Amino acid sequence: MKTTPFNIKQLVRENVKELKPYSSARDEYVSDGSKMVFLDANENPFENGVNRYPDPQQRSLKQVLSDQNEVATANILLGNGSDEVLDLIFRAFCEPKVDNVVTLPPTYGMYKVLANINNVEEKEVLLTKSFQPDVEQILETINQNTKIIFLCSPNNPTGNSFSEENIVRILENFNGLIVIDEAYIDFSEKESWLTKVDKYPNLLVTQTLSKAYGLAGIRLGACYASTEVINILNKIKPPYNVNELTQQRALARVLHQDQVKNEISKILQERKKLFQILKEISFVQEVYQSDANFILAKVDDANKRYTQLLDMGIVIRNRTTQPLCENTLRFTIGTLTENEKLITTLKKIEN
């Protein structure tokens, strides 16, 4: 257990602690449909739908997310994709060349990319053979300068979720921040950790509209955390980081939960089907259980099978160079037609 209580002030970079957030024109007054005359932001006054700066706090969108997820709007930060959100977390808490973060390969590549861009050391602790966090090893690896541990659950590219027990052990034994990346949570039966941000002051949960919500093109990511953490991230975010078109499209989509649920259920049905069929393909040696919208499978020769599929017009992801993923391929679940084409092609290249 922790020997000292969690203290967010010890984690924030010194320069960020001193910062006052930039106050933009739209921070001071936001149009709420009232008849105010806005001559404060040097905008073009002729209405075309996007001639005004967007709401820097995305109030309407946050309110819906707040209602749907039963967390206060003060516990939400939105960004230009979760990639921006993750970058803000690095920039707020990690002192370049001094601090370090821990990632658990095989996992999402952006944690390492962002660590490198921010000149922050990345320590890697491999997942266990069953793709679970190696808690003992993680606790041995962390030191005074470890600011963040990234847990991707369901994990990309393995598809599995991390056990509650493992996550709780890390949360309770580490005094830095734990980021749980839930990009694929909507495809899982497991509950989101976002409702636990009240219980664990060191927990940050990131989500995205890029996967289950079908909005990868608009770039909208979210971070759920304590108000202390959110306030710090708000200090350093670019004022208009979520553009007006994105806010509008995101709002329309989150209000249509029926459509989203319907697409998710079709994808899950297809995942179940593809899982069974992959197991019957002669060159497939293992198919891993997935809580996401993709399936990882071990084959006889990943490079060979990858090229064969490519030659026949099917693009998948070859994960063979990732640790613990030798000869694995990652298949995203497509539409029924796309999956049928994949299946026919897999059968063609069997011999």
Ligand SMILES: *Cc1c(COP(=O)(O)O)cnc(C)c1O
């Ligand atoms: C796809 C993915 C994301 C999405 O990032 P966005 O910037 O929101 O599109 C985040 N985390 C993981 C693990 C992913 O696989």
